[in-house]
Amino acid sequence: MTEERSTVLVTGASRGLGLAIARDFAADHRVIGVARGELENPENDPALTAIDHRSGIDLGREQDIDQLARDLARCDKLVNNVGMAHDGILATQSPENIQQMLQVNLYSVLYLTKLYLRERLAQRKAGAVVTIGSIVSQRGYRGLAVYSATKSALNGMTRSLAREMGAKGFRFNCVLPGFIQTDMSDALEDEQRQQIIRRTALGRLGRVEDVAPVVRFLLGDESRFITGQEFIVDGGLTA
Numbered sequence: 060m061t062e063e064r065s066t067v068l069v070t071g072a073s074r075g076l077g078l079a080i081a082r083d084f085a086a087d088h089r090v091i092g093v094a095r096g097e098l099e100n101p102e103n104d105p106a107l108t109a110i111d112h113r114s115g116i117d118l119g120r121e122q123d124i125d126q127l128a129r130d131l132a133r134c135d136k137l138v139n140n141v142g143m144a145h146d147g148i149l150a151t152q153s154p155e156n157i158q159q160m161l162q163v164n165l166y167s168v169l170y171l172t173k174l175y176l177r178e179r180l181a182q183r184k185a186g187a188v189v190t191i192g193s194i195v196s197q198r199g200y201r202g203l204a205v206y207s208a209t210k211s212a213l214n215g216m217t218r219s220l221a222r223e224m225g226a227k228g229f230r231f232n233c234v235l236p237g238f239i240q241t242d243m244s245d246a247l248e249d250e251q252r253q254q255i256i257r258r259t260a261l262g263r264l265g266r267v268e269d270v271a272p273v274v275r276f277l278l279g280d281e282s283r284f285i286t287g288q289e290f291i292v293d294g295g296l297t298a
């Protein structure tokens with residue numbers, strides 16, 4: 060008998076870490092990716108053609124998230140990967156930038172997860188959620204006060220939902236990457252980058268492929284007794 064493939068929805072999946080996670084799952088799951096932008100040249104890569112990509116979805120807008128209700132209804136697993144950062148000291152951050160980070164990094168994750176749970180509960184089905192946080196949620200970083208506030212809130216969301224929904228068979232965990240080579244970390248100054256590498260036990264920045272297998276593990280059956288936890292993937296930067 061062939062086993063039915065699970066479906067996983069990955070937010071922020073047009074590039075960077077989200078794309079790597081979606082690509083990794085595409086080997087043996089049905090994958091729905093979500094972002095504002097399109098996948099770049101999917102026709103050149105069979106792993107990308109397997110991803111059911113929803114472009115034109117701005118997760119900063121509740122009405123765009125509402126469009127995903129039908130997709131969420133058929134998702135066994137959810138990866139809350141979307142995230143963005145405006146760096147700069149809080150004293151000079153514009154209210155618009157603060158609002159946008161709260162909206163995209165925090166509100167969208169709460170709202171999307173709420174819809175996912177609503178759809179799963181309506182079908183009396185369980186599930187598993189991994190949320191991508193950051194080590195700055197635990198350690199802080201100069202110039203990332205708002206960003207780290209949103210990421211710390213996601214850790215709290217994860218622990219509370221683990222308790223709230225555990226009896227219904229749902230698991231929630233966070234993956235906290237260190238500095239990973241993507242468009243987001245391109246914003247680092249060269250001096251900052253060198254300092255991070257010097258302080259990292261394994262002596263390099265992370266790669267998206269270092270993180271995706273941890274997400275896979277946390278959404279798979281092998282982690283069935285793990286919930287409400289934060290997993291740091293940072294090459295020993297915070298060791």
Ligand SMILES: NC(=O)c1ccc[n+]([C@@H]2O[C@H](COP(=O)([O-])OP(=O)(O)OC[C@H]3O[C@@H](n4cnc5c(N)ncnc54)[C@H](OP(=O)(O)O)[C@@H]3O)[C@@H](O)[C@H]2O)c1
Binds near residue numbers: 077142236
């Ligand atoms: N890179 C790092 O060093 C690092 C470290 C710790 C944690 N993280 C976290 O890891 C996650 C992925 O980061 P990354 O480095 O892969 O970032 P990235 O390269 O900037 O990619 C971000 C992804 O999110 C999507 N996105 C951004 N704003 C969106 C919006 N309003 N609506 C829908 N999609 C949106 C982007 O697609 P579109 O632009 O096409 O919408 C893109 O697919 C984030 O949660 C980030 O906070 C990253």
